[in-house]
Amino acid sequence: MNEKTFQVLEYHKILLIWNSFARSGSAKERIENTRPTTDPRKVEQLLQETDEGVVALYKNGNIPMAPFADLRPTLKRAAIRSMLSLKELLSIRDFLKITLDVVHYYQDIQERQTLLPTLSRMFDALDPVSDLRRRIENTVLSEEEISDSASPELFRTRREIHRKNAQIREKLQSMIGLTAYQKHLQDNLITIRQDRFVLPVKQESRSSIPGIVHDQSSSGATLFIEPMAVVEMNNAIRTLRLEEDREIERILQELTEYVGEQKQILEYDYDLLVQLDVIFARSRYALELKANRPKLQEERGIHFYQARHPLIPADEVVASDIHIGGEYSILIVTGPNTGGKTVALKTTGLLCLMAQSGLFLPVKEGSSWSMFQKVYADIGDEQSIEQSLSTFSSHMSNIVRIVEEADQESLVLFDELGAGTDPVEGAALAMSILDHLYHRKVFSMVTTHYSELKQYALSTDGMENASVEFDVATLRPTYRLTIGIPGKSNAFEIAGRLGLRREIIDKAGEYLSEDTIRFEDVLHEIQENQKKARTELEKILRQKDVMERETVKLKQRQEALEDKERQAKEKATMEALQIIEDAKTLAGDIIQEMKQIKSEKTKDAFKDLESKRRALKEWEDVLSEDLGPIKRKTPSKTGRTPKPGDDVLINSMNQKAVMLSKPDKDGNVLVEAGIMKIRIPLSDLSRLEGKKDPMAGGRRTVARKAASIKSSVDVRGMTGEEAMLDVEKYLDDAVLANLKTVTIVHGKGTGVLRKTIHDLLKNHRSVESYRIGAFNEGGDGATIVTLK
Template sequence: MNNEKIYETLEFDKVLQAVQIFAQTELAKHLIAKMRPSSDRERLEQWQAETEQSLSILNQKKSMPIPRLNNLGNALKRLELGASLNGLEIAQIGRLLITTQQIINFFDALAEEDKYFPALTHWAHQAISLPDLMKLIEQSVTEEGSVLSSASIKLAGIRRGQQQAEQQIRNQLSQMLKSKANQLSDSLITVRNGRYVLPVKAEYRHQFGGTIHDQSSTGQTLFIEPQAVMQLNNKLAELQVEERQEIERILQEITESLMPYHQEIFQNQAVIAQLDFIQARAEYARSLEATKPVFSDNRHVAMWQARHPLLDQTQVIANDIILGENYQALIITGPNTGGKTILLKSLGLIQLMGQSGLHIPCDKGSQLGIFDQVFADIGDEQSIEQSLSTFSSHMTNTVRILDNMTYESLLLFDELGSGTDPQEGAALAMAILSYINKVGSTVMATTHYPELKVYAHDAPNTINASMEFDSNTLSPTYRLLIGIPGRSNALDISKRLGLRDDILQEARQGISQDTQSVNEMVANLERERREAELNHAEALEQLAAAEQLHQDLRTEYNRWLEQKNEIVEKAKREANERVIASQEEAAKILQEIRDLQLEQGQNKTIKEHILIDKKKAFDDLKLPENLKKNKVLKRAKLEQQLNVGEDVEVLSYGQRGTIIEQVTKDEYIVQMGILKMKIDVKDLSPIKKVESKAKVNVQRNAGTKVSTTLDIRGERYDQGIRRLNQYLDSALLSNHPMVTIIHGKGTGALREGVQSVLKRHSQVDRFEYSAPNAGGDGSTVVYFK
């Protein structure tokens, strides 16, 4: 944006000054001062991502380790030209190199924690580590720029010699302080012109001897270098000259070491400044509780709870500002002191902030347009030097705006058409708005003219708005009301302040019928809005109560399902345990009978009382009625009567037998080996008759009954499909009406393989996933024909 005037009008420079407070480096402060909005969407997204990611780091109670750094532009320029640097400049370069290494280490540490900030590492990866130079400077120069004795062996030796010479001088002068105390004006050793001297009274100048280097302001004291320490002072002076020469040599040597890397140092300074610039934007966003905006290519603005950034954030009134989608022009009418100008500035300033890479003082999800220019005519810009009236000044600015705007521009007008005859001003304002509407620019304007209320109501892409005014308290609420024009409150306020009724009545008669109709319309709209707000608030309360009730019911329903599942699973476990125990006991009894038969021999029979005892043992295995009703054990009643001579399976014992007699409709005598037992029809399942290959007294199944569940989770595809085919055959032989295949979720390959087999199987009627609380798509329920 090349419209520099807008930054002054909207006080954008004050926002930049607030951001600069958080910057640590001089170069970053310079970058902040040069901040300008952009209309390039890719650049805007990059800037906002940088601010957002830096804010994320700050919210983790961390920050990029950037100390206060001076601008090294002059030093780097001298380095590029080959000029020697002084100790302070070298120390500042050393501080920059240390900061560079700390930044590199900082982002490496974040990466080790699997925390990545690509918009920031884009800059951090451009930093160049120079550890050798950093170490050289650390060993040679202090942070204040003084050269350390460790910089060279020669310098260390010179400074040791200086210390020794100074000590010898002090020892000799200390003896003189004692021996000639009466000739001295003070008992102290001092330095004049770089040489150690004593303060001697003026009257003893000839008796004391030595070289005079200075005298007091009164002339009563002379600072004399005694002859005894003159040679030591000369030696000390020589050592000081040697020290300066060695320091100059060391600085020149360090400078020569830095020269090949002047470009890398320059780049590091730019990287640190850029990261400091970004972190300052994030710090400012945190101080404002600002949020990242989204951008609309169609210039649709939706600022939710927008706040002016330069006002006290604890006191400012937030407003929703919506513009550009359903209407391009927002005309705000109403009396002064209602907050119209602040709202106008808020829109423009927040838009400039967002297009400059700053987060905005609005709620999350707020949207900004991408405008090529922002123009504003706000406030009294009367120029005394140009002898222009208020109207002329505003019109001059308006003409400039109309000449430079495009359909992608945002225009802000405060009191459009004011400063002249109301009728002409209103006509002029409507004409200007109509022209802007033709161009397609987005505009927000404030006005006092009642004619513009009607214009905003009738004009295309235009809507009325006003600032709410509480007539009860005679004060504005500073809330924006979109869709409702403002109305004059002068008569209402005057009435509440005690103005006579006859005066008010005469004033009302002086108001045109059209104006009264408009005011009545506005009053009705405000009343309807308040009613709508009350109804909306009541609806929200009812909705919240309904949602809470629904949540409570859902919670109770889920708890009931869990309890139900727990009870069912517990019943299954107990029933299965009893079935297994009964099967084991039945097998044990049958084995005992077989053992007895073997003991008696093939031609002998077992005694009757022994058979009765064993039969009673079988009867004792019958389950009590309440357990038989358990869903796990309950069997569907046979649809047709079993015939004598048919082979059946006695379900409760898991044994094969033959029906030899029907006692009643629901009871049969079944021969199981040498045992004859009365069995209920519900406990019988017909099976194909199998001819015995050998004559035995007792028959037992080869194995236990096939389970209704197959679990192939974790198996290889081929192995799982092979087991599935075998299981389906066994399940069909066991007359299971339905079975469950547990295949798991995983990659889905095994699940698809299972369903492919089921689709091709001739005895499968249908199949479906299990219920959500029984495994969902991790298992398939199969129904046989």
């Protein structure tokens, strides 16, 4: 590899872009000095590092690699115990912080179970030297300040300095406050000159205030005098300052020695961090370029699919397939000027250099190339490819050198081979050079205008034609490279489109040989047919892509709907189970409280008991409403209509119960489910068959007992709370017995008991209506109740 090739192919611009992704100065320096390697194992290692970096960026985001200083000079000084400055110590602290952040970044990657076999060895070898970092953090506050807590001696000294300063200020402040002093002072303030506290004294009062003059104003009107009363105190502070400086020097020397002891670890960390910076810069460049990893193949050749020139903007570059190898080792590219021949030439050479530098390429997956020990390029233009896409000159002296040095491990790129001289001689010279390269097994890519080279490639083994398209209708190149077909010059068509008279063009055609005309016509027909075929293929591929995307969308939509339905079912089931669990818990708590209230037998206990009973019934209603849609596996049922006393299944609740009453006018029946009694539509019940549970007999006994209940209840002489409990229980029994009308005897008295009973009946869910008894029914002393 030679620098001339790098310059011609603009390899240095690739390095500049790669460099922009690095954070540290040393990494940037390494990138600037990077040259393609010719060791296959090294190339594979570099590509693997880039690949793992891309995976890490995808999985865990950007690596926290902040800019860091070059520590190597600092570590050399520390090794010889040359005291480090606060700035140098801070740079070491910052570097160790970055090292720790990178270690944490790798730990996050490990938690995601992402495999990075090559980079893992680097990450694992990092040592953040936490003890050194903490010591620097606890010692150094900034580039100018060291912490008071750096040592007990420093803390003591600085505390004493602060105390002495306060004493001096207090002394001088008291002097300023004296009338005898004020008339001699220029200003009533304390200032500092040469690190000593002084007072601004008028020039004419110099002898009135004894002391040491340390400075004077620019006008000479003010003298800055240290009064004799504070000279000793200032001297004491000066002594303490010296002690402070000695202690700071001791602390810094101690830190320097500690850094020197850790020199080997820090140098290793530094080298690893720079390597990681270079690698992740390559990986970020790969993502920015939307590049893929090329495969290094043993068989000699180049196979770049949909290759793009990396320096041309993505919205302008045209991708092309580039193949050299197999049946041919020399590719001859023809076509009109500014058609993209030089771009194809430079793209081929530059991608090979990038791949051998460990960089991913802007090519389609599956692209491959073989190792080249040398890459030669003779491209005549000195302009940037970003400004001009072709060249028209060549340098024979450069060609001579290349022909002499190139061998079977080389890649040679010639632009406009043989141009710049007589066309017949130039074409002959070009064919001779290509013969020489072919016999030396040199892989070559050549651009030319000569028709002789087109025919030469068609008739010579080991060579292949290629062309770049040109749209005659728009007079614009398409820049698309086509291998297997030579290019047509289109000179006559272009001249006609630009306005050259038809008779001149026709006359020019007469000077062409018949074979030349036939050859150009065949080329034109081949190119037209190929363009049509490619257009149809692109149309088919677009339709296929649309259909595949629609299929994916439909599948994703179906999966989303199924997942949503499953989640809704799971949520409903969980909510129902939670409601049942809450009901069990609440019922148990209420029953326990009711037992406790009954045992107390106080006046307020009856009221609390009634409140608990109502709360339990309200929860029954909640259960009836909320558990309606829940379906579970049901026990075996019969087709018979259930009757009072039968074991039934409440279908909507999937809950076993005992039927206690016949249907009312609305078709509802009273059932007992556990401790709850609720009204359920008869249509929601199914009679159960099979073995009866031990409690079933008890329930039917309760039903039969309820059926023999009296049609009236007498609560005279009871308190309001006692009467409410008895009436509540009596009404439940009356409903079980399917009674329609009952009488509550409460007496006339003061009317308080009657009002209490009526308040109860007013809100009772089993009561349809009530009234005061008639003359023959007990009058005001009784209430007639009609049940639902």
